[in-house]
Amino acid sequence: MKKSSITLLIVGLFLLGFPLAVHSNYYQHLLIITFIWVIIGSSWNLLAGYTGQVSFGHAIFFGVGAYTAGILVTKLGMSAWWGMLFGGFIAMAVALFVGWVCFRLRGPYFALATLAGGEIFRLIATNWEELTDGMVGILIIPTFRSKLPYYYLSLGLAAACIYAIHRIMKSKWGYYFVSIREDQDAAESLGINTTLYKNISLLVSAFFTGLAGAFYMNYMGFIDPEVVFSLHYISIMAILVGIVGGVATIMGPAVGALVMVGLQETFRSSFFGLAPAWVSQGHALVFGLLVIFVIMFLANGIVGDWEKIKRYVLRRKAFRI
Amino acid sequence: MALFEVKNLTKKFGGLVAVNDISFQIHEGEILGLIGPNGSGKTTTFNCINNFFPITSGDIIFKGQSIKGMKTHKICQLGIGRTFQVVKPLARLSVLDNVTAAAFCRVNSIVEARDVAHEVMEFCNLLAVKDRPAKSLPIGGRKRLEIARALATKPELLLLDETAAGLTPTEVDEAIELIKKIRENGVSILIIEHIMKVIMTMSDRIHAINFGQTIATGTPEEVANNPAVIEAYLGEDYAKG
Known part of the structure; x- marks a missing residue:
């Protein structure tokens, strides 16, 4: 068996066994939040990392998924679990519209359009009180x-x-996604329908993000527009998870989610109560510093630059001897 | 009937007429050379053919069907491949992945696409560098990668935009051999080239343009001796003699 499959097996068994060994609700909760971020980060990575369409608006799909689940309960009297079925698909429907508008733009302009899109959806969710109950939340x-x-x-x-x-990245779709990222004009001239495949990437990405949103509603039991449509806590966090873990790597967002959720929690709890309370205000600052560090020294993220990290650590050890 | 025909093609950028009423035909298995001084509208003609630029007027016909206004990827799927003068490799992908991505134009499974890619890479002498990222190739390799990618889409007509520019003399000879092999495989070719050795030995016919207008058309000898062509390239003093 390959080394990577063994690692994967060990991590898998560890995660399966973890809640049986550790009964603490707190640590289980942290891992659940991490898993949600693995989904959002991986979805963002499919669109931004592999297809090269950097989204600053993934909160749109997360929020739509969460609100789908919530509204099914408040307006239709159904179980929020139906949201797990519909949330992903409604997010895809929204993505179709977002793609129709935003894919007319390329590069930074696309990113800005998605940023604006995210804010628009937050405002809609805040003001369309008949449907969403506005700032009261669900x-x-x-x-x-x-x-x-x-x-x-x-x-x-x-x-x-x-x-x-x-699997997608090992198929025709995957090859087309990275071709579009590398050079859209060249991709077109090679017979790739770039508009279609950018939309496919967006739809898949939106589906999983919407699913994560619907799960979040079920799990947390409470949402409001400032939480699920948040620019900072969802859209930007998705980007951080991707960049820190490693853009355009399969496991990057998973590692990024673990690091980011861990870091966020460490600060939120003021180093688990060991540091003075004001430290909890510092997480945004530390996120900023972390991103600068990663971009300067680990441009491909923790997973993408793993060999580099290993070399560095080994060299340090050699010096000590 | 001609395989490919450009009819009265005109392209204007605002007030600038980049291509003015150009017409030519390419027959099956033929190599047509398109020549002209810098800025005469050769690459613009290519960009019009595969609809990077919408054409102002005229028509483009491939296999009896008008492809005017058709999406670029559709034109490729119909069987017109092209290379770029300023090469556009998928920089961070390996040579193999570059060609594989193109091969998906005709096949759907990754196994088949890899097979096509290997075939084409062998044909273009790229197998030795197949695992290197495209951006690490020297210009000669990149030019061959452009051709390999275009061939992987299985074109019936190949548009080559200055494939030999920037190559060493040995590489130019290799490029000539490669183009000959492509033609032997039944692909018709429209080639833009400044290197006379290439264009004169390869072309069945040559179409010369200047300031966007046709100035001569015919066999290589006819065009090389045409006063208008000599004037365009060397100035009117030479044209008189």
Whole structure:
């Protein structure tokens, strides 16, 4: 067996066994949040990392997925679990519209359009009170009191998402996505319908992000526009997860999610209560410093520059001897 | 019937007429050379053929069908491949992946696409560098990669834009051999070239343009002795003699 498959097997077994060994709700919760970020980060990476269409508006699809699940409960009296079915598809429908508008633009202009799109959706969710209850948000009663069902469901979703993207990148779609990223004009001249394939990438990305949103509604039991349509906490965080972990690598967003959620939580809890309370305000600053560090020294992220990190660590050891 | 025909092609950029009423035909298995001084509208003609630029007037016909206004990728799928004068490799991808991406134009599975890619890379003498990122190739390799990619889309007509420019004399000879081999495989070729050795030995017919207008057309000898062509290239003093 290859070294990478062994690593994957060990990580898989560890994650499957973790909640059985560690009964703490707190650590289970952190991992569930991490899994959600694995899904969002991987989806963002498919569109931005592989297809080269950098989105600053992934909160659109997360929010739409979450609100689909929430509105099914408040307006239609259905279970929020139906959101897991519809959330992804409604997010795709929205993505079709977003793509229709934003793909007229290339490069930074596309990024800016998605940024504006995210804000538009946040404002719609805030002001369309008949549908969304506005700033009051949506509160539902979670199905399970135990974290275990949520843990395994989100773990399964994250694994499925990574696997799906892995398969896509080994197919014609994958080759077309990276060709578009490298040179859109060359891609067109090679018979690639760039408009179509950019939209396919966006739709797949939106589907998984919407699914993550619907899961979030089910799990957290509460959403409001400032949470699920947030520029900072969703759209920008998705980018950070991708960049820190490694853009255009399969496992990059997973590693990035672990690092970012870990870091966020460390600060939010003021180093687990060891540091003075004001430290919790510092996470945005640290995120900023981290991004600067990664861009300067690990331009391909932790996974993309893993060999470089290994070399550096080994060299340091050699010096000590 | 001609395989490919350009009819009264005109392209204006605002007030500038880049291509003015040009017409030519390419027959099956033929190599047509398109020559002209810098800025005479050769590359613009290419960009009009595969619809990077919408044409102002005229028509372009391929296999009896008008391709005017058709999307660039559709034109490629119909069987017109092209290379770029300023090469456009998919820089961070390996040579193999570059060619494989193009091969997906005709096949759907990755196994088939890789097979086509290997075939084409062998044909273009790229197998030795197949795992290198495209950006690491020297210009000769990049030019061959352009051709390999275009061939992987299985074109019936290939547009070559200054394939030999910037190459060493040995590489130019190799390029000539490669183009000959492509023609032997039944692909018709429209070639833009400044290197006279290439254009004069390769072309069945030559179409010369200047300031966007046709100034001569005929066999290589006819065009080389045409006063208008000599004037365009060397100035009117030479044309008189």
